[in-house]
Amino acid sequence: EDYTITVWSGGTGDTSTYRIDAIKLAAEQMMRQAEIRGDDLSITVEGQAWSGWDDFKQAFTLASEAENAPDIGVSGHEDIGPWSEAGLIRPIEDYVYFDTWPLNTIYPNLIETATFNDRVWGVPQDAEARVMFWSIPALEAIGWSQDEIESLAQRVESGDFTLYDMLDTVKTMQDEGVIEPGMGFGPRVSNGPDYWQFYQSFGGEMSDPETGKLVVDTGALEGMYGFFADAVEKGVVSNTHLGTEWDVWHQNAAAGNYGTWHGGTWHKAQWQNQFGLADFFGDVQYTLIPAGTEDGRANSITHPLVYLLSATSTEDESVIAAELIAMASAPDINALHAVKSAHLGISKDETRVPFYAADEWLSAASSRLAPHTNAIPNNSDFGTFWTAMYQGLEASWTGASTPEEAAQTVADTVKQSLGDDVVLR
Amino acid sequence: MTRNFALFPLMVVITLISLPLMVMYGFLILDTVTDAPPGALWPDEFTLRHWRFLWDMSAAGNVWKATLNTAVLALSMVAVVVPVSSLAGYAIARLNLPYRRFFLGGILVMHAFPAVTLLIGVFFVLKFAGLYNTMIGVILVKGALMLPFGIWIMKGFYDAVPWEIEMAGVQDGASRLTVFRRLILPQVKPGLVALSVFAFLDGWGEYLLPRVLAPGSDMTVMSVLLNGLIAGDDIGYDFNLFKAVGVFYTLPVIALFAIFQNRLMTIFGGGTKG
Amino acid sequence: MSSFADPIVDGARRARPVRPRRAPVSRLGLILMAPALLLLTLFFFLPVALTGVFAFTDLSTSTGIGRGDYVVTPTLLRQLGDKGLSDTDAEAVARSSVTVDAAGLARARAAGVDDRFLDEIERRFMGRDYEAPAGFVRDLRGLRTAPRRPRDLKSAAALFETSVLNQRFATSQALAAQLEAMAPEIAPAVRARIVEASFTGARFTTENFRTLATQKETARLVGNTFLYVGATLSLFNVGLGLFLAVVLFYMPKGASSLFSTLWLLPRITPVVLYAVMWKWFTWEGGFLPILADQVGLPSFNYMKGSVVTAWATMITLNGFIGASFGLILFSGALRAIPLQQLWASEVDGASRWQQVRRIILPQMRWPILFVTAYQTLSLLSSYEQIWLTTNGGPGRTTSVWALEAFKTALSNYTGNLEYGMGAAMALVLVVVGLALSLIYLRLFKFSELVGRPKIEI
Amino acid sequence: MRLNLENFTKCFDGTPVIEGLNLTVEDGEMLALLGPSGCGKSTTLLSVCGIYRADGGRILFGGRDVSALPSQRRNVGVVFQNYALYPHLTVEENIAFPLTVQKPRPSAAEIARQVREIAELIHIDALLGRRPAQLSGGQQQRVALARALVRKPDVLLLDEPLANLDAKLRLEMRSEIRRIQLETGITAILVTHDQVEAMSMCDRVAIMDKGEILQIDSPTQMYRSPANRFVAGFLGNPPITFLEGRTGPEGRFSMEAGLTLPLPSHLRGMPSGRPIALGLRPEHFGHGGQGQATGRVTFVEPQGREMLFDVQAAPGVTLRSIQPTRDDVSIGDEVTWKVDADRMLAFDAEGRRL
Amino acid sequence: MRLNLENFTKCFDGTPVIEGLNLTVEDGEMLALLGPSGCGKSTTLLSVCGIYRADGGRILFGGRDVSALPSQRRNVGVVFQNYALYPHLTVEENIAFPLTVQKPRPSAAEIARQVREIAELIHIDALLGRRPAQLSGGQQQRVALARALVRKPDVLLLDEPLANLDAKLRLEMRSEIRRIQLETGITAILVTHDQVEAMSMCDRVAIMDKGEILQIDSPTQMYRSPANRFVAGFLGNPPITFLEGRTGPEGRFSMEAGLTLPLPSHLRGMPSGRPIALGLRPEHFGHGGQGQATGRVTFVEPQGREMLFDVQAAPGVTLRSIQPTRDDVSIGDEVTWKVDADRMLAFDAEGRRL
């Protein structure tokens, strides 16, 4: 039998090629197994990677609508909501046993992120933590002791050191000329799950754990918008920061031009491989995203990508694709991706793969950050909320509206389109 | 022009205004074969490194495949737009059609109205025709979107053919089809050439439609490939490489344009005299 | 061609005034038009019509395009619960049971499940009931004859299950029938409500327009669009175009064609390359910032680094493309002014400025109006350049209507493609475009363009 | 072949341009259709050849009604004002075109023979290989004629065939076209607004105005006795001078401005006080006759062989005279010249000839 | 103001179109520049007004060299062939334009006064509010003239000012322009290729060919005694007929085809056997004289008042005669008509007048 399995993968740059290559490895393995078993099986894996998300999601959605979709899609877990509702994907639980190896080793909370409407739709492909990074040389330059720097992580975690403390710190850096004006704080330059962290820092909850309804916490939104507006006000970040080129941001981050900045665990790989950051641990301290107020909490968001099965494949292709996904989730294969792209592993077993265990950053992040992560909800309406949240952020950041107005607009917009399916707080 | 006015001030003014373009296009070429130290305006080193993408497929992806795809798209545009427009243009310029005014008005409106905003509807049609993520789909859509322009242009050229020629042809006993084929078509050759070049240029430079309607890697055209070099969250951009690919991509267009410049001018003039 | 087969035999006896005969329809014309009509209908009119329809739906990624199934999900039950569905009813709907009975075995046999496997099921589990399918599957996996592939086993197992939860039904009747069979105690009205709510596809609504009309963002977008179109048009498409045309008009042929070629380049350069040339020109490390740095001016990413420079960049880069259109059109119009008129004015003693202002410009009114009209439409609905350069940034300060429509419908980070809303926004553009077009058609004496065919037979 | 238009009517956009026109062209005759711009000459022609459809009435070729036939089946040859040669074809191909679209198509040899034959008749056999752009105006003219004639049409129509030629060439082509028409014996209509052309080339001239035919006659007859004032004013160069006045006593005519002249002899009996207009041609002033007029010369125009004099015979009344070149009269002189009253043309208030 | 061109030369793209031309126009004189198309008339004119720069020689206005001055400072009024009115301005604004660009700019009242003055002179004061598009050809013509005259130019140049008018209007405008030129006493050059126009309007006519001036003379003189064969052939309508032959014995002229005629009396003494060409104008054939010629009438062209006859006097020799309309001669008749030998013009082999 001949199969051609196509894999489309979003947000996939130079360091994350194993999102596709893992499937290829699995295919190779499956063919060998078939050969030994005496079956005639040939699988060609065709992969296509998108470096951005908008293109990828557009392509996957439209291709699915046109019944022209790839057999496997690699996307953020939050897409499960809308895509399953629209019937674009099939639940993978129909095709694999989650109680056999290797799927049974995957962290249950990751499986949870791939679950929607009581069904498991995809297999988590990686995990991560999103991190606040701190420039050690800059902290030292304003007189922080080694101890203070080291204990920062605990202080953040305990809620002792808040976002506003952070602003004061970077302001000091700027005032003392350690950091260029406007470069004290280097947030992510475009939309991303990261910004939900700040919502959480101010006590926001994305969805109600009881009912699964989305929660628009106007107060948290206001707090978060106010925080960025204050940061602009203080002059530690420019009001036009959003939309800066990624490249520029990476360069600044890797060169230590920012006092603090936030990104993902995987960024470390890019800074080292592409932007010439030599001594990561010597130069960069990392913590959770600090709490904004007492109501809030220090937090980090994980945003696992998941392997999904397209609903437009034939039954046979889906069977093969699902098996490939399961095989690609084996600790040793998945570790290739984890280590190369500095993402976190998906299972306990993976952390024991020597190749993975030898990576200082991954083990540190796995222990210090991963336990505190949560994910954005799988809810088919979450995109609406997200889009509105980001537009509000843009508006308040650039000064187009006040934080209060922006938060109110978000609440109104979301309420208007989702009605009873959302809880306003 | 008469020599009653001085030329020099004009030269200065126009050169100043054109400076951004001169710089951009000048450096476009220059940067493909040189390297400049960071923060410097002027290059200090000659290199052919940026052209490595021609043989090294890891530098910028498979440019040859993309070039082929682009050429297919561009040539297909010619193949779709020119015949269809020249037929319809003739009918609309010269034949008794019911609702002819309505057609003409419609064409004019559509001509003025770039239809990229209708992409969702277009997608829907392609979805039903099973043409999403195929080159044929892109060609048909792009071709159809260009038709109003093409028909309008061709109508302009037909309008310039004296009615008397057509009358003479009919008078000589030829049917309208014969008149069209043997007497009128040869007169609008410049129009056909200009429209062909134009359709080619348009197809060659198209970005949005292939990007949205044919995202599959088999169909990657140069514009999409080129943009891939600079878009995305985490790819280090290399302007020089980008420009080299860009020059490689654009050179045929510029050459074509240089050859046919005068004819294109007439198409612009003729096509917009409405 | 038979319509004129009735010759007026004796015109003298006919009453006056004469009623002119209609020219016969040219069949050839229809044939020649056919390919164009077909293509235009498919990819122009039909999309316009569809846009019109979509605009009144809540079409989005989660509804899918042009289809919809009937699915009862736990989420739906919860939502219905909020709206007054009783817990008992909800439980009844959510009920699921597995029974190994003869009917189930027959269903499985009919579906082509391996006989030996079924035999074993019959032998081991006949008559058993399971609370949840998971237990049944676990039991089945213990069988010796169980299929190797999970999919085969699970689909076999599903044949013994009665449940509506998470099942996709193509029609409302199918769901209703299943519901009735499974939970006959639910009142028909309630059942109907459940079925109605379980539809996943798009529904008709005017919500999109209400949102557009009420949200604050609309005003800002409209403002931006006005600013963009107005500034680009007046400064570049008309202003610069006119200026270039006049200057080139006075230049010797060689220089004039050189510069007009230069100014045509932006129009023929593929948009992707053109966009990047501007990035190179305005970004950090690009030409202008380096230059500014060297002369001590503020140096940053002009394209995205500040609202003012972003607007300036965006307008300029679009304007440079637009200027060529004006240049060509105005040059044509200038050349149409009889040379003698210019000679006359020189002989009359006019300086160049006087010649331009008093002889040339007043005669350019018409072309200026045309360029304005024509380019308003183009600018209103084009967004490719903006998308590839500022992409509406910083923030959304330079976003315009068309770009926002495109992003809403087809391209955004969260993948939440709101086709319906996007179509509504596109429809607004279509309507504005049509209205403007109609005005222009009036303005430009369309009827003179239409000249009737001169051969009537 | 004899050509009839019976009650022919043609409208554009609902308004009739020509209404109920009747016209007969005899077999072998060449008729000039002469009239001011916009009077409907071309319209008539294009209706005859079937480009326009008649909106009323009939068009008969040799008695056969062709009104409903399309152009292709009318067998009419047309020479258009701008010749309408096919620029991408050689002269030979241009002439051959009507033959190549015939059904059944004649053999190549046959076509070549016919083309050569007509080319010889029209003296363009040396040009057959050229393209229209390489020909002078006169040569293009001939090619157009050859193309119109090659398929032996029933009727030949010429729409201002000489308008684009320069004066000298026009003179030549006039006799040339007439020669060919006479040699082929074809029925022809020549449309023109040039009176000299009309008079010099045709057997009869039809004068048209506002879609109506005012008079059909031989050229000389038409000049000598125009049916109405329009025709009289239209023919003649320098044009006739009209004097508005009333009949007076004793067979005289008098104008308000004071000038009086004898009436033409056949009108002397008219009752006095009737408003009439007299037309005086320049060649009938200053050459002899019973009447005479005195006035001051206001303008002298030497035209080589002849001279034109404007004589102000009364305030606001200028008489024009044309005479062989003479040196004895100059501006400001007072002259008394004879008026050939009998040859003056008289019209009533409605412009009808008296 | 007197106008001189001294050794004037003008090249286009390196090839001289006019070389070393000398021309003087006296103060207050109106000179016609007459010549075939392309001979350089417009070029000369445009150089005088400064649109073209002279490539050699000098242009003097009243003795002052203006060759290096731009148009704006030459103070020349020009009327272009198509009038070149400013279509967006009213008649009043058109006429005022030259005044409004003057420095210092005259007061509005002053401008209005001058415009009104010139408008009255030219009889267009009723039209001042209209736009050019609302005017007839003749009215446009006058506006152009007014605009050229309003700032009292030193020299008035008219480049084919009548070419676009219809025959009747042309006739009128001829006298009108002349009247105004005479009234203002301005020095003027009229460029035309219409001989009637040149002869009827100007004091002197300069005939030009291929960039050279062949003869300058008064119109009548020029017609009667052209300096060379080109001039003789150029003037006269219908044109002169040239007969190529040799002088024979006894003061006669004979052609190879067999026709013989008496030589003009002043040439009777010429030695025999010399190749000469005789020019016979149509009005000198059939009107009297000592010679006579016999032949068959091949073509008759009624032109209303007169008739043109082509008489084949010998194989290949066609003599043309113009006579008042007569009915007694028709095609094919054999006629013997007098030739006015003394008025024939004779030219030597180089085309010089004998």
Ligand SMILES: Nc1ncnc2c1ncn2[C@@H]1O[C@H](COP(=O)(O)OP(=O)(O)OP(=O)(O)O)[C@@H](O)[C@H]1O
């Ligand atoms: N296609 C048309 N549509 C409307 N009106 C027309 C059309 N063609 C001609 N006319 C009108 O019909 C009248 C007669 O036109 P026609 O062309 O027959 O005049 P003509 O005598 O040939 O004039 P000319 O000497 O200028 O060629 C004119 O008033 C003209 O405006």
Ligand SMILES: Nc1ncnc2c1ncn2[C@@H]1O[C@H](COP(=O)(O)OP(=O)(O)OP(=O)(O)O)[C@@H](O)[C@H]1O
């Ligand atoms: N701008 C130019 N460039 C090149 N050659 C020119 C130009 N203008 C005129 N000529 C040439 O110079 C010669 C004289 O032209 P000019 O226009 O003076 O003739 P003209 O006597 O006015 O003719 P017409 O009666 O046709 O107006 C012609 O041979 C013409 O081809």
Ligand SMILES: [Mg+2]
């Ligand atoms: Mg006509």
Ligand SMILES: [Mg+2]
């Ligand atoms: Mg000229």
